[in-house]
Amino acid sequence: MTFNRSAIKWGSVVVGVVIAFVIAYGSSVGVVTGYASYLSMQAKGAPDMALINSFAARTAPTVTSIFMGLGVLVGSLRAGRKAKAAPFQNGLTVGLVTALVELALNLSGGVSMWTLVSVMLALGGGWLGGKLSARGAHEYDLQNASL
Numbered sequence: 001m002t003f004n005r006s007a008i009k010w011g012s013v014v015v016g017v018v019i020a021f022v023i024a025y026g027s028s029v030g031v032v033t034g035y036a037s038y039l040s041m042q043a044k045g046a047p048d049m050a051l052i053n054s055f056a057a058r059t060a061p062t063v064t065s066i067f068m069g070l071g072v073l074v075g076s077l078r079a080g081r082k083a084k085a086a087p088f089q090n091g092l093t094v095g096l097v098t099a100l101v102e103l104a105l106n107l108s109g110g111v112s113m114w115t116l117v118s119v120m121l122a123l124g125g126g127w128l129g130g131k132l133s134a135r136g137a138h139e140y141d142l143q144n145a146s147l
Contacts, residue, residue, distance in 0.1 A: 007086035016075030016094035023071030028064045032056045061114035069121030076126045080133025088134035095126010
């Protein structure tokens with residue numbers, strides 16, 4: 001298999017990467033916000049910020065890493081389906097770019113196990129999203145050819 005850089009739709013790839021990060025980091029914010037809301041209902045007022053900060057420090061890297069794979073899958077499916085010529089390459093590029101950006105963002109704070117999990121899930125999500133979008137494009141081409 002050759003990698004044709006001219007077939008990459010960079011606009012769709014960038015949108016796919018943004019989708020991946022919004023899902024990954026948005027889910028982390030959502031989980032911490034849900035926990036803070038739960039604490040505020042228990043306290044019937046302002047929650048304890050020390051508990052919220054402790055919870056966020058423990059769970060945010062895990063939640064972000066897990067949802068990184070899902071976010072890249074969604075973003076790569078979108079990019080792959082938008083690209084008519086090379087859907088697999090566009091989906092895989094979303095995974096590669098997301099993994100590189102995630103690695104670059106975490107280099108300043110030190111690479112942890114969860115950073116490596118995020119990178120691996122981003123690459124896997126990009127590969128799977130590219131494969132699924134390529135399969136869908138191939139089936140679409142076969143349906144149109146028989147008409």
